[in-house]
Amino acid sequence: MDLPPLTMELLSQLVASNAPPSQLYEALSRYELQACLLSTGGDSTLLSLFYSSFFLVHLLTDQVSEGRALTKRIPEALLHQDPSLQNCLTLLRAVWQTQHGQVYQILRGLPWPDVLQPLVRRYESFYQDKTLIAVSRSYEAIRLATAATHLGLDEQLAEKEDPNIISNFTKCGWTWDPESKLLYPKPIVVSPAEPQSSDGIRKAMAMLGTHAV
């Protein structure tokens, strides 16, 4: 195969690169076969780093079910002994159960290898953005402390109505009412990933017209 062999240097470069998540996913997918062949008697540090990175990239591309399937493909001995992969399992459980507070605790509090730090930070930011969008669509009015918990902000400061915490939300267009002590979210609209073609609907309607009997 044309792929260069999987090494620590190559993996570190990939993880530290600022490539879009989908590209990272594609790149690491291609190395899974090599990792698979290395799993018998290969370098366990390299394997641990590969599988941890690949798992985080699954989460970064919002493929939680596939990420869960990946944990079933990791060699069992490695999965049970390696602390980094154990962190991944704990993170998966928290993400699966939508325990927002726990997700931030795991990402910030657990000891992740230095090489993985760029991915962990990227996922934290991704998770925060994703949750912000979800909260903006799910609540018409929300207490500051609840919103802070969802976004991994300091709850104690939120209880004290800290202006910095409030500004995190108001800069997204949310309204803060000091009387009711509630935030009024403005729903965040996200365009679909695919570029919108201006004549998409027209074409679809034309097709329906042509082929309808």
Add this chain to the structure above:
Amino acid sequence: MTLLSDMISASAHLNNSNQLPSDEYDRRIRELVEYFRRLQSTKALDSLVSDKSVLDPLLGATLVKDAMLRLDPSCAVFTSSHLLLVRLCLQAKAYSCALPVLNKQICHFPISLGRSSSEPSVLCADHGSAVSFMTEAAGVSSKLSYREYLQYFLYGGMVYMALKKWRNALHFLGIVISTPSTSSVSLIMVEAYKKWVLVGLLEKGKLCSPPSITVPHVTKVYQSLAKPYIILARAFERGDLKRLNAEIDAAKGVWCADNNVGLVSQVVGAFFSQTVIKLGKTFAALTVADLSKQVFPSPVCADITGSAVSSLIMSHALSATLVQTKDHARSSMLRFSSINSLPRLSHELDLQSQLEQEMRLMETLVINLGETNNNLGLSDEYVDSLNKGQAWSGSSEVNPILGEEGGLEMDEDLMGDMS
């Protein structure tokens, strides 16, 4: 290991061959077809499925997927490789590896070129559709049976279930359970029906009827052979959690024997969300405390209910919004307002995206329908019926096959020499 090395070297040539000169491209395609033939004849990958110690099935799945997509990017012709790929993916637990093939529409079986074998299709030629070169004679597929066809859709459904794409899983299972059968019902179809019941509860919260094209006597057979599943579904539909748990405990052995324990446990998990969704059909709004009383038979902390409801809304399982109050002691209000929960622009963007997807699907179907129409027009059966039409048009009686218009414009028997 010769075959393994052959597989790896052939797969190495799969990628980056778009810019090749035509003779080199043709050579590589021939090599790929040969590689496929060897896969089919030696059954090497079958051994990966049955014996994981030979080699990780992930390797086989990746190679087969790459080869299939390289040979026929549309994957519109059903081959034995389809089944092989899905089996390998299930074995390797690499579910998303099967998606590039599973998500494609299958429109044809490999055609037999018995009649026109004098003009074998040239692989390097420009083909409008894969059906012209994915033939039985090309050797890219072993002989397919009814059983393999059912297995592919059952396993495909299982891949979607593993990825929690319930709607796609229902579609695949629906194909299996509605497959025409003359007298007996295949065990594969019964297995699919059992999963259909559970997936229906997970996706729609109710016992789904089989697709309308299912023969009534087959439906009766399903219902008699899958009684514990029907009873479970009825308890779910009634919204009776105690009864549901009792039914699950009573038939534990059945779920284990059918390998459906995982799905049944997810059904219990889905009970809460489906009950809340059903309440939305009755109430416009409810406090979380009232909701908790309606859903759970024993008292549950309002915070737990609130957090569960919030998770449901955020995961798009429930169209509603939550309204909190300043006072922590007062329960939050849940508003079932699907129309107001999202801004209009978001609805329109979603709608546009859906329409575009449907348009692409329609385009694929229209192209393949034309191809099928063309193939049917060249089939022996059609030519025979045209001949008969000619004979009928000679007499004053109306042709029973083609009706009054059939064959009227045929001046001479153009296809006569082909029969």
